[in-house]
Amino acid sequence: xxxxxxxxxxxxxxxxxxxxxxxxxxxxxxxxxxxxxxxxxxxxxxxxxxxxxxxxxxxxxxxxxxxxxxxxxxxxxxxxxxxxxxxxxxxxxxxxxxxxxxxxxx
Amino acid sequence: xxxxxxxxxxxxxxxxxxxxxxxxxxxxxxxxxxxxxxxxxxxxxxxxxxxxxxxxxxxxxxxxxxxxxxxxxxxxxxxxxxxxxxxxxxxxxxxxxxxxxxxxxxxxxxxxxxxxxxxxxxxxxxxxxxxxxxxxxxxxxxxxxxxxxxxxxxxxxxxxxxxxxxxxxxxxxxxxxxxxxxxxxxxxxxxxxxxxxxxxxxxxxxxxxxxxxxxxxxxxxxxxxxxxxxxxxxxxxxxxxxxxxxxxxxxxxxxxx
Numbered sequence: 286x287x288x289x290x291x292x293x294x295x296x297x298x299x300x301x302x303x304x305x306x307x308x309x310x311x312x313x314x315x316x317x318x319x320x321x322x323x324x325x326x327x328x329x330x331x332x333x334x335x336x337x338x339x340x341x342x343x344x345x346x347x348x349x350x351x352x353x354x355x356x357x358x359x360x361x362x363x364x365x366x367x368x369x370x371x372x373x374x375x376x377x378x379x380x381x382x383x384x385x386x387x388x389x390x391x
Numbered sequence: 392x393x394x395x396x397x398x399x400x401x402x403x404x405x406x407x408x409x410x411x412x413x414x415x416x417x418x419x420x421x422x423x424x425x426x427x428x429x430x431x432x433x434x435x436x437x438x439x440x441x442x443x444x445x446x447x448x449x450x451x452x453x454x455x456x457x458x459x460x461x462x463x464x465x466x467x468x469x470x471x472x473x474x475x476x477x478x479x480x481x482x483x484x485x486x487x488x489x490x491x492x493x494x495x496x497x498x499x500x501x502x503x504x505x506x507x508x509x510x511x512x513x514x515x516x517x518x519x520x521x522x523x524x525x526x527x528x529x530x531x532x533x534x535x536x537x538x539x540x541x542x543x544x545x546x547x548x549x550x551x552x553x554x555x556x557x558x559x560x561x562x563x564x565x566x567x568x569x570x571x572x573x574x575x576x577x578x579x580x581x582x583x584x585x586x587x588x589x590x591x592x593x594x595x596x597x598x599x600x601x602x603x604x605x606x607x608x609x610x611x612x613x614x615x616x617x618x619x620x621x622x623x624x625x626x627x628x629x630x631x632x633x634x635x636x637x638x639x640x641x642x643x644x645x646x647x648x
Contacts, residue, residue: 288447292438306436310444313597354597355441357433 287311287382291372296389297364305336306359309374309382315350331376334358339368348376364390414569414583419639422582422647430594434646442524442592442644445517445599449525452518458509464522467506471525479527480534480641483630485541492545492630495523496601497621514620520599524590527643535587535641537634549631552624558615585636586629588645599644602629 292306309331316328328350336344344360362370367390374382423431433439453464453471468474482495493501499522500511512519537546553564567576568584575581589602596604603625607617618624 288444290438290443290447292436306438308438308441308444310441353594355444357439357441 287374289372289382289384291384291386293370293386293388294364295387296391299364299366299390301364302361303364303388304359304361305370305372305386306357307334307372307384308355308357310355311374311376311380313348313350313352313354313356317350329377329380331356331374331380333375335373336360336362337371337373338362339366343370364388366390412569413635414572416638419583419585419636421585421587421639421642422580423588423642423645425580425582426646426648430646430648434588434642440592440644440646442590442599442646445521445524445590445592445644446528448517448521449523449528452522453525458503458507460506460508462507464502472529475526475529477530477533477536479523479643480530481536481539483542483545483626483633485539485545487541491623492542492626494603494621494626494629495526497626499523499526515601515604520590520601523601524599524644527590527641530641531643533641534638535633535636537630537637542630542634545627545630546634547631548623548627549629549634552628553631558610558613560613560615562613564609584632585639586632587636587639588642588647590643591645591647593647595648602632 288310290308292304294303297303311331312329313331314326314329316326316330318326320326330350330352331348334344334346334348334356335342343362346358348356367388370386370388372384372386374380423434426434433441437443450471456463456466465471479495482498483492484498485491486493486498486501496514496519499519503509504511512522556563564584567581572581572583586602589605590599592599593605601620603618603620606625606628607620610617
């Protein structure tokens with residue numbers, strides 16, 4: 286069960302710069318660690334984060350094993366029109382999580 | 392004359408070694424004060440604070456029916472934000488039935504076994520931490536309470552552990568956290584060691600953990616054998632630390648480097 290915390294403005298003035306903050310629960314297991322018994326722990330990380338604004342991609346990030354658990358990603362965009370910002374995290378072992386936030390632009 | 396000077400110097404050294412003792416109430420501060428502005432911001436924003444992920448998990452568990460009794464925490468206690476306000480600020484609390492002090496994690500497990508007829512949750516498991524964090528969150532900003540007379544023997548036992556030297560380095564908790572707080576240990580500012588924010592998210596751990604996990608870290612650093620989770624020693628120490636921080640505001644879930 287992926288838990289996500291998102292901080293995005295519900296309303297914004299047209300043309301203004303808005304900040305979107307995302308925090309997702311994920312172990313971000315590096316693949317470099319071993320158990321007490323010496324067996325290596327398989328890599329399990331989020332590899333890609335994308336954000337689309339009414340279907341158009343506005344932000345993309347690649348994630349690597351050096352990124353800490355529970356990645357906190359923030360980015361800025363320009364509020365152009367009312368609609369939906371969709372946030373998507375994909376990763377190892379078929380991991381996928383999607384969240385949507387609605388924004389009203391006046 | 393020379394002899395007198397030597398004596399005075401010896402007395403001075405002895406006084407320095409004896410340390411400054413307990414921190415006056417007015418000089419106490421949370422280690423929040425030592426943090427960078429970035430880490431403070433992370434703790435203060437509910438959508439920036441990774442500890443809130445455990446609160447979200449805790450809310451789901453709070454409403455989930457568990458055990459043979461098929462009753463959820465919410466079944467007895469209603470919503471956590473109403474029923475659990477201020478509760479974590481007075482734990483460990485005295486349990487008259489067991490005639491002992493019980494910490495918050497222990498209380499959750501007692502509730503599970505007796506009321507829900509469910510198996511205990513393992514100490515430091517994700518579920519137990521999530522429930523403890525949800526409960527502790529409801530006390531955020533409230534002062535820590537430690538005014539139960541029946542806790543005195545546990546506070547005293549905890550004080551003895553706190554002031555006693557232990558481990559291969561022959562250190563006492565008090566030597567760092569009473570006598571030398573604010574000084575540097577390697578690159579880190581020595582905190583006063585008040586348990587205001589537990590369970591808390593530690594960036595070093597990359598996860599959330601209990602006060603007892605933190606105490607085990609400290610003991611390993613002192614090269615002492617850490618007590619077991621839920622042991623009487625830890626509960627006594629926790630009871631003493633909460634008394635020592637009485638009146639200070641709860642911050643759970645805090646963020647620490």
